[in-house]
Amino acid sequence: MNSMNQTNFKTYQRTEWDRKRHYKIDDKREYPSSTTILSVKDKPALPPWAAKFTAQYASDKNSEILSKYIGDNKRKKVRDVKGMLGLLKNDITGEEYIKDCKGAPWRMSGEAMNIGSTAHAIISEFHDEELKLREHDDEFGSEEAKRWFDSMIELEKKEKKLNSEFVRKLKNCIGSFLEWREDVHFVIVASEFTVYSDTNKYAGTIDALGYINGVLTLIDYKTSSGIWPEHDLQTVSYLDALNEMYQRNQIKIDGIVENIQIINFNKEGTLEKKNVQNHKEALDLFLCYKNAFVANQIWDSATKMTMAKNNQ
Numbered sequence: 001m002n003s004m005n006q007t008n009f010k011t012y013q014r015t016e017w018d019r020k021r022h023y024k025i026d027d028k029r030e031y032p033s034s035t036t037i038l039s040v041k042d043k044p045a046l047p048p049w050a051a052k053f054t055a056q057y058a059s060d061k062n063s064e065i066l067s068k069y070i071g072d073n074k075r076k077k078v079r080d081v082k083g084m085l086g087l088l089k090n091d092i093t094g095e096e097y098i099k100d101c102k103g104a105p106w107r108m109s110g111e112a113m114n115i116g117s118t119a120h121a122i123i124s125e126f127h128d129e130e131l132k133l134r135e136h137d138d139e140f141g142s143e144e145a146k147r148w149f150d151s152m153i154e155l156e157k158k159e160k161k162l163n164s165e166f167v168r169k170l171k172n173c174i175g176s177f178l179e180w181r182e183d184v185h186f187v188i189v190a191s192e193f194t195v196y197s198d199t200n201k202y203a204g205t206i207d208a209l210g211y212i213n214g215v216l217t218l219i220d221y222k223t224s225s226g227i228w229p230e231h232d233l234q235t236v237s238y239l240d241a242l243n244e245m246y247q248r249n250q251i252k253i254d255g256i257v258e259n260i261q262i263i264n265f266n267k268e269g270t271l272e273k274k275n276v277q278n279h280k281e282a283l284d285l286f287l288c289y290k291n292a293f294v295a296n297q298i299w300d301s302a303t304k305m306t307m308a309k310n311n312q
Helices: 034-040 046-076 081-093 095-134 142-160 164-184 229-247 279-310
Strands: 013-017 020-024 030-032 187-197 202-212 215-222 259-265 271-275
Touching: 020 034, 020 202, 030 202, 034 202, 034 229, 034 279, 095 142, 095 164, 095 187, 095 202, 095 215, 142 164, 164 259, 164 271, 187 229, 202 229, 215 229, 229 259, 229 279
Parallel strands: 215 259
Antiparallel strands: 013 020, 020 030, 187 202, 202 215, 259 271
């Protein structure tokens, strides 16, 4: 296991075109991100998830409203039951109620993203501290790592005034990470660095590169509801770009990387991990989406030019 300097791994400027993320490698090269490319892919699990969550939210909301009306009836000894039921009907069929239920999945998704991004940021900072320690032939023990994270979570809580439920879920994510780190004897090599492919013209950010039980592995951290097929495509694209950079002497690592592990730190404290297989098939499919993305960009550009011309 050779030592590799973190300065060997670079990050490049992120840019946005029409809300589509790109990476500016230099003045001549600006590549779309892997996740932007995969945005053209249908997400068949999304509508059922949104429908299920909306129905559950509406059910819970109905129980809450009904409990309130029953409580008011007991306290005030309401005699006009028909009138009360009319008010109740208005509360659960009104435009404001419907709007509230429709927006529930996306509010929940936004909060989940905030928890996930906070966990990612803290873990990335931890990796940076690990690399600094290793320069002095030192490292975090299990208890030291736990204390470090506890102090960081407490700092986040105070600075951002996080509520108790947010903190609970954040601690669950971090606890799962520490459990995994200990279980696989993880040794970090680099964290949060950009890889890009000059051959296929795309780029992305690798969460971590390190040794799992002595094997150099590309790591992708998730804090979502599960590990989905598009995650395979995303991480395989990163792997191919990383190995291309190695073969072009654009990055120094201990040889070709052949292993990918996706780690999902569930907000309820469960841990899911996946070793990605079938790299060639996954990369071929990713490149199909890449071609579709490029074709769609060309089509959109032509459509906008036509609209502008016709509106002159």
